[in-house]
Amino acid sequence: MMSSSDHHRRSAVEHIDGPDGGPHIHKCPLVVGYDGGDISHHALTWSLQFASGIGGSVHVVHVIDLADTPVDPDSETYEEDTEAQAGRERERATEALDRADVPWTYDAVYGTPGGALESFGRKYDASMIVLGASGGGFGSVLRRLGGESAADNLARHCGRPVLTVPA
Incomplete structure (x- = not known):
């Protein structure tokens, strides 16, 4: 029997093809x-x-994690609150995507960020994976002391360039 949590995880996965964002071959x-x-x-x-300037395509991957979920997983509105937060993040991304004149896709998935980005990198034969760079400061130093950054780990294992964009 599928638990409520399993059903939620399966139903929250989402894929959106923007204009010409399907399984076509695009430059970069x-x-x-x-x-x-x-x-x-x-x-x-x-x-x-960048993609607009070179005729490329953009494939957004949102890995649903703890930041997308309410504090109390036993809350009666846990699933609805999680869906609402993921929906707000999807809307913010798709508003930017809709304004751009590039082919795009948007995927919201469960999993680990590194694993999901590596998987989608293979799926789209990505020329590169793009991440936002952490803001720096003391928190960044503490994260680095705890091990390599997500970008470093991804670059080491995914077999394709990883670009970090400073804030």
Whole structure:
């Protein structure tokens, strides 16, 4: 029997094809990691401008994680709150995508960010994976002391260039 949590995870996966964003071959496909925050939104904006200039395509990947979910997983509105947050992030991304004159796709998936970005990089044969760079400061130093950054780890394992866009 499928638990409520399993049903939620299966129903929250979403794929949107923008104009000409389907499984066509495009010059310089870019996979962009997106979490709805300002840093990743800036990376998305940069990617759209870059793709527009070279005739490329943009494939946004939003990995649904704890930041998308309410604090209390036992809340009666947990699934609805999670869907609403993911919906707000999707709307912010697709508004930017709709304004751009490039082929695009948007995917919201569960999983690990590195694994999902690597998988979508293969799916679209991405020329590069684009991420927003962390803001720096003391928090960034602490994260680096705890191990390599997500971008470093991804670059080491995915077999394609990883570009970090400063905020």
